[in-house]
Amino acid sequence: MTTFIERPRTTCTLGGALAALTALPNVVPIIHASGGCGSSISTLLNQGAGYAGSGYSGGNMIPCSNVVEKEIVFGGENRIDELIQGTTEILEAELYFVVTGCMVEMIGDDVLPIVNKYAQKGVNILAASTPGFKGNLFTGYDIVLQTLAENYVEKTEVKELHTVNILGVIPKQDVFFKGNLDEIKRLLSKLGIKANTFYGQGETLQNLRHAGKASLNIVLSDIYGINVAQTFKEIHGIPYITADLPIGDTGTALFLRKVAETLQIDPQLVNAVIAEEKAYYYSYLERLLETYADFDLQRYAIVAADSNYAFPLLRFVSDDLGWIPYLAYISDILEDWQLEKVRSNFSELQSGKPNVIFTYPRGTAWWWQRLWWNLFGSRNWLYCQFGETL
Amino acid sequence: MRELGRVLDRREEIEEIIESEHKRVLPKLAEYREKLKGKTAYITAGAAHGHAIIALLKELGIEVQGAAIFHHDPVYDNGDINSDVLSSTVKNYGDVKHYNVCNKQAYELVNILNRLKPDILIARHGGMVIWGAKLGIPTFLMEDEQFGFGYQGILNYAEKVLETFDNIEFTLNLAKHSTMPYTDLILGSSWESSLAKEIKADLLILSVPITYRLVLTCGYVGYNGGLRVAEDIYDRVLDTYR
Numbered sequence: 001m002t003t004f005i006e007r008p009r010t011t012c013t014l015g016g017a018l019a020a021l022t023a024l025p026n027v028v029p030i031i032h033a034s035g036g037c038g039s040s041i042s043t044l045l046n047q048g049a050g051y052a053g054s055g056y057s058g059g060n061m062i063p064c065s066n067v068v069e070k071e072i073v074f075g076g077e078n079r080i081d082e083l084i085q086g087t088t089e090i091l092e093a094e095l096y097f098v099v100t101g102c103m104v105e106m107i108g109d110d111v112l113p114i115v116n117k118y119a120q121k122g123v124n125i126l127a128a129s130t131p132g133f134k135g136n137l138f139t140g141y142d143i144v145l146q147t148l149a150e151n152y153v154e155k156t157e158v159k160e161l162h163t164v165n166i167l168g169v170i171p172k173q174d175v176f177f178k179g180n181l182d183e184i185k186r187l188l189s190k191l192g193i194k195a196n197t198f199y200g201q202g203e204t205l206q207n208l209r210h211a212g213k214a215s216l217n218i219v220l221s222d223i224y225g226i227n228v229a230q231t232f233k234e235i236h237g238i239p240y241i242t243a244d245l246p247i248g249d250t251g252t253a254l255f256l257r258k259v260a261e262t263l264q265i266d267p268q269l270v271n272a273v274i275a276e277e278k279a280y281y282y283s284y285l286e287r288l289l290e291t292y293a294d295f296d297l298q299r300y301a302i303v304a305a306d307s308n309y310a311f312p313l314l315r316f317v318s319d320d321l322g323w324i325p326y327l328a329y330i331s332d333i334l335e336d337w338q339l340e341k342v343r344s345n346f347s348e349l350q351s352g353k354p355n356v357i358f359t360y361p362r363g364t365a366w367w368w369q370r371l372w373w374n375l376f377g378s379r380n381w382l383y384c385q386f387g388e389t390l
Numbered sequence: 391m392r393e394l395g396r397v398l399d400r401r402e403e404i405e406e407i408i409e410s411e412h413k414r415v416l417p418k419l420a421e422y423r424e425k426l427k428g429k430t431a432y433i434t435a436g437a438a439h440g441h442a443i444i445a446l447l448k449e450l451g452i453e454v455q456g457a458a459i460f461h462h463d464p465v466y467d468n469g470d471i472n473s474d475v476l477s478s479t480v481k482n483y484g485d486v487k488h489y490n491v492c493n494k495q496a497y498e499l500v501n502i503l504n505r506l507k508p509d510i511l512i513a514r515h516g517g518m519v520i521w522g523a524k525l526g527i528p529t530f531l532m533e534d535e536q537f538g539f540g541y542q543g544i545l546n547y548a549e550k551v552l553e554t555f556d557n558i559e560f561t562l563n564l565a566k567h568s569t570m571p572y573t574d575l576i577l578g579s580s581w582e583s584s585l586a587k588e589i590k591a592d593l594l595i596l597s598v599p600i601t602y603r604l605v606l607t608c609g610y611v612g613y614n615g616g617l618r619v620a621e622d623i624y625d626r627v628l629d630t631y632r
Contacts (some may be wrong), residue, residue, distance in 0.1 A: 051624075284606040291604070 008044065009306070009331050010173060012132030015041040016140020017099040019049075022058030023171035023199050024208070028093035029057065031064040032080045032111055033101025037132075038064045050175035056093075063087040067104060076109050084114065088123050094205045095152070097144070098127035105131035126151050136333060138224045141170045145228040148208060150235055159215040162263060163194045165232070166218050168225030168242075171199050174308065180245070184220070187246075187256060190273045191265055212236040216263060220245050221308045222345070223338050244345070245312040248320035249281055285320075298322055304329040307338070311345040318351040325354040333360045411541040422548035423451040429551075432488075432506060432522075434458040434499065435514030437467065439535050441475040443512060446538050446547050448483035455506045456488025458499055496521065500572055503527060510554060526565030528558045573630060575623065592626040 011019075014033065018041055021029040031038045042059045046052055054061060065083045067076045080098070088096060096118075098111050115127040128147040130140050145167070166184055171177045181200035188195045196207045196214065217232050217240035219225045229240035241262050246255035253274050260270040291297060301323040303314045310328045318325040330342060343356050395404030430453045433443050440459045447454050464474040480486070488506060493499070500521050503511065511522030511529040522529035530550065532538075538547050574591035576582050580601040586593035595603055596610065610619045 051628075287606065288604070 007048070010137040011041055011044050012136060013130045013134040013140040013143065014099060014101050014132050015044065016135075016137035016142075016170070016173070017128065017130040017144045018042070018058070018062070018140070019045050019137060019170065019172040020141045020144040021097050021099070022055040022062070023052075023177070024056075024095075024205065025203065026056055026094040026205055028087065028091050028096050029062050030080075030084060030087055030096055030098045031062055031101065032076065032083070032098060032104050032109065033064065033067065034103055035064055035066040037101045038062050045172050049172040052172050052175065057091065063091065065104075072103060072107055075107065076104050077111070077114060080104075080109070080111055081114050081117075084118055084125070088118065088125070094124060096123065096125040097147075098125070099130045099144075100128075102131040102133055105129060105133075137173050138170065138332070141173070141224065142227040145225070146231045149211070149228060149231045152209065153212045153232075153236065154209055155236060156210075156212045158213065159238075160194070160213045161215055162192055162265075163196070163214045164188065164216045164218050164259070164263075165211050165214045165238070166195055166197045166220060167228050167240075168219040168221030168308070169197075169199065169245075170224060170308075173306070184246075187252065187273075187277070188259065190277075191256065191260055191270060193259070193263065193265075212238070214238055216241065216259075218243060218259060222341050223307050223332075223334065244315075245308060247312045247316040249278060250319045250350075251312055251315055252277070292322065298324065300324045300326040302327040302329070304331060306330070306332040307334060307342045311342070314346070314354060315349060318349055318354075322351070325349060325352050328354050328356045330356065330358045334358065415541045415545060418545055419450075419548070422545070422552070425552060426450050426452050426548065429453070429510065429555075430455050430506075430508045431510045431512060431551075432456050432458075432503060432508040432527075433512050433514075434460075434494070434518045435512075436460045437462050437464075438473075438475045439514055441479045442535075442538065443514075443532070444486055445479045445483055446544055447512075447551075448479075449544055450548050450551070452510075452551070454486050455508050456490070456502065457486055458493050458502070459489070459491050460494060462491045494518075497572060500525070500570065510551060523561050524565060524568045524570060526562050528554050528561050530554050573627075575627065577623075590630075592623075592630055594622050594626050596622075 010016075014031070014037055018029055018031075018038070021027050022045070039060070042054065042062065046054060046059060053059075063083055063086070065071070065076060065079045067079060071079050084096070084098065098115055100109070100111060104111075111127045111129075115125050118125050126147055128143050130143055134140075134143070166181060169177050169180055169184075174180065177199055178201060181197035185195045185197055185200055195218075196211050197203055198208055198211075211232075215238065217229045217238050219229050219240055219242045222242055222244070226240075226242065229238075229242075232238045233240060241258065243255050243258055244251060246252040256270060256274055259265075260267070301314065301317045303310050303317070305313060307330050310330050314325045314328050317323045325346075328346060334342065339358060342358075346354060346356050391404050391408055392401070395401040431447050432455055433440055433447075434457065435443060437459055440457055444454050444457060459476075462476060464476075465471055467473070488502065490498075490502075493502070499518065503522060503525050507525075508527060511519070511527050513519045513522070513529065513531050514533065516531060516533070519529045519531050532550075537543060537550075569590070574589060576586050576591045576593045577596055578586075578593060579597045580595055580599050582593055583595070583602060585591070608618060609615050
């Protein structure tokens, strides 16, 4: 390709997998790819994500098979075997997780049998196929959490009525993930709900291990984490609901009522909790009144963000702060049905209809087609062969 | 000079030279000392040459506030502890307060100059002069080790320093318009916002009057408060970091 990407808005599938793994406590990811993958991704996940830091064993601490021409020509399975052996001897972890890059998937390395060999010896180890070409960061998050839901979360028939799992808040793609999850946990606890957030403050791998006890999964996204919720539903029989990120009074009250309704929580308790939170919230927000009126601060707002944030933020700025929603620019690559879903959200706004535009306005199918067109000049046999699986 | 006289067996001739040179130089030196009274200097140079400049300037009555000397190891340099020029300088002319060895990182030099604000900076190596000049400190580069040699040398130096002081307008004016890759952090009030812009400092407004930020639940006390201050300071610093 003739173009390059500077300051990317997201990263590849492997990057998403590493974001999801390095943000978990006591997990050591193991990369089967060339050395540059882990290094570039780690830089992006730190410097591009509000300096999130590397966590327990992220950044330059991630063991990597560092495959070179030799492995590409003769296969890299021996190399990853050797790396897992060394890693499990030297680094302590509650869980090891092998993820793969494009090049080893293209040559057909199969890490699962190798990982199973170690698992049979009693090592807590999982693996997932996460080549960059499978999608982007969001795909990587989905794959890692689906793998965990399938192979790490204990199966149980006994459900705890008021325990939920929070999904769809993607570590480091959402730089505020920790603060966000802590507030969600605090609010739900006031309704008597125990929330496993996996990535919030004080969460342990044990919470994840026992996530099968939850009676509901809450996906804080219309798009991302749905596959994970689907896996939980199939394997652990946990139903799910989706909700927008709750920001401010309008969004949060809607969110709490939706969750309470689903879990059939006493409406009186819900009203009392919301009233208490509102009293706190408006005692502070009220201070803005003079400034808002004196300085004529009703302005036009433009939001440029991914589909998780664009609508909740613009709703807050317009319905809570009283600004005029002018433009929403959605930056992530979406499928056609996702585009429609995201666009339809904006009709819910109480205070005006913004223009909604997308980076890739015609969905992913169109985007991939363009990519192949640019690469090869026409829809040649490669596209016909592999276009669908992409 | 006297050691030369002893070795070459020319003691009387040497004594004559010393006497005539003293007669020639001392009155001029007294004049120069009067003119240079109260001036301060900072030096960046290699080892022996730097120590010699310290001695020279002190002889001229200039207060040497400090020096950034690139190394100091007389034994390694020539295997003779007697040629420890630093100790002879200190013994003969007194201590140098802000004397450092090997502090040649640019940020170290900039910080020192900014704190000491000497009247003049004398540098032995090209490139070092820019930091003095950018801060508005009259500066000259002295690459020639022989320039300060002998009786005439001290007069040379006095003249060179005075010449530099003759017109410092260019340095002062340029300092006002030059930029530094280093920034200050001001934890202040809204009054400081113009100052911060002027000196290109990063400003976190946290004391009254606060007109440029909205405070609702933000507090700076305790563990959470500490994290919040860190968040806010770095928010400002990273905003201007390129």
